[in-house]
Amino acid sequence: MILKSQVEWALHCCAILSSLPEGRYLSTKALAELHGLPKEYLSKALQSLSQAGLVHTTLGPSGGYRLAKAPNELTFLDVVEAVEGGGRTFVCQNIRANNPCRPKGFCESGPCAVARVMWEADEAWRSALRKVTFADLVQTLEAEVDPAIWSGTFQWVLKRAG
Amino acid sequence: MILKSQVEWALHCCAILSSLPEGRYLSTKALAELHGLPKEYLSKALQSLSQAGLVHTTLGPSGGYRLAKAPNELTFLDVVEAVEGGGRTFVCQNIRANNPCRPKGFCESGPCAVARVMWEADEAWRSALRKVTFADLVQTLEAEVDPAIWSGTFQWVLKRAG
DNA sequence: TCAAATAGGGATATTGTATATCCGTAATTA
DNA sequence: TAATTACGGATATACAATATCCCTATTTGA
Numbered sequence: 001m002i003l004k005s006q007v008e009w010a011l012h013c014c015a016i017l018s019s020l021p022e023g024r025y026l027s028t029k030a031l032a033e034l035h036g037l038p039k040e041y042l043s044k045a046l047q048s049l050s051q052a053g054l055v056h057t058t059l060g061p062s063g064g065y066r067l068a069k070a071p072n073e074l075t076f077l078d079v080v081e082a083v084e085g086g087g088r089t090f091v092c093q094n095i096r097a098n099n100p101c102r103p104k105g106f107c108e109s110g111p112c113a114v115a116r117v118m119w120e121a122d123e124a125w126r127s128a129l130r131k132v133t134f135a136d137l138v139q140t141l142e143a144e145v146d147p148a149i150w151s152g153t154f155q156w157v158l159k160r161a162g
Numbered sequence: 163m164i165l166k167s168q169v170e171w172a173l174h175c176c177a178i179l180s181s182l183p184e185g186r187y188l189s190t191k192a193l194a195e196l197h198g199l200p201k202e203y204l205s206k207a208l209q210s211l212s213q214a215g216l217v218h219t220t221l222g223p224s225g226g227y228r229l230a231k232a233p234n235e236l237t238f239l240d241v242v243e244a245v246e247g248g249g250r251t252f253v254c255q256n257i258r259a260n261n262p263c264r265p266k267g268f269c270e271s272g273p274c275a276v277a278r279v280m281w282e283a284d285e286a287w288r289s290a291l292r293k294v295t296f297a298d299l300v301q302t303l304e305a306e307v308d309p310a311i312w313s314g315t316f317q318w319v320l321k322r323a324g
Numbered sequence: 325t326c327a328a329a330t331a332g333g334g335a336t337a338t339t340g341t342a343t344a345t346c347c348g349t350a351a352t353t354a
Numbered sequence: 355t356a357a358t359t360a361c362g363g364a365t366a367t368a369c370a371a372t373a374t375c376c377c378t379a380t381t382t383g384a
Binding site: 040041058060062162 | 382383
């Protein structure tokens with residue numbers, strides 16, 4: 001059970017967009033170059049973010065993406081679910097219903113006890129991702145990324161941002 | 163990102179094995195019938211449990227599986243990791259290293275900040291699964307499963323347990 | 325006004341993993 | 355001795371992830 005690589009891409013792209021000045025846009029092309037990713041395929045991930053309403057887009061030259069809300073309002077969970085989908089990692093096939101000892105047509109009282117435990121773990125996972133915003137991430141990156149690279153990247157982005 | 167159906171199968175099988183009397187064994191065939199699953203494929207899941215040391219096996223007629231430890235020592239995480247593998251759900255491809263603003267051969271100080279957040283969520287998921295044992299599960303099932311079905315299944319299992 | 329650049333969506337190919345089955349082997353029991 | 359079992363290897367199938375290509379509508383800048 002491994003997350004799509006698009007999740008990683010989307011997270012890093014949102015990190016960049018989080019430090020983009022208000023009102024500026026950054027294109028798929030620039031984001032792909034910056035991260036060394038296939039432009040066409042990265043585009044699909046960004047479209048997922050757009051469909052989820054997490055980013056705003058404009059067309060034409062100097063078009064691209066910007067966050068639709070402030071970095072401190074955007075959580076890791078938002079991005080992960082936009083790309084990966086909001087479904088549960090554990091899908092209950094209700095195999096207890098195949099028990100030959102059951103009378104036919106027996107109606108279950110509620111969700112399977114096994115599934116409930118697995119779903120609680122899913123919720124713990126989601127909860128952890130919901131607690132971290134992109135404002136938190138940017139703060140961490142500012143503190144630990146080499147200052148020369150940090151500002152160099154910032155300049156690189158600004159030069160390409162419409 | 164969805165767990166293998168084998169995870170569900172293994173969990174339900176361990177639930178049955180947890181209420182099996184000391185020293186008795188239950189075969190793949192019986193476990194497959196009880197849950198309405200393909201015997202050959204379920205066998206692979208049970209083999210994973212065996213390789214992980216969670217169950218003990220015997221060969222020959224009246225052979226099969228029993229738990230290798232007491233139900234209160236066996237956690238959901240044990241079973242999930244045996245079948246699904248213990249790897250992380252988020253694989254860091256370290257795409258920050260593709261940043262064209264970096265000097266070539268630049269050495270990273272540590273794991274990516276994005277990956278660390280994702281890994282913490284993974285750990286929250288694991289931690290939730292580690293907290294629930296099969297003794298807990300059996301207790302829940304005893305309390306909520308229809309008593310007639312519960313005892314009927316118990317008899318069904320005993321008749322087939324070697 | 326027009327050419328270039330952009331997001332977006334559809335179609336398609338490729339790869340990889342999950343699912344599923346089959347068969348042979350060694351061990352064990354009745 | 356014959357039947358039953360776990361186990362491992364080989365193989366086939368279905369489906370999702372990955373990746374690319376092309377067309378369209380829109381917008382910008384020259």
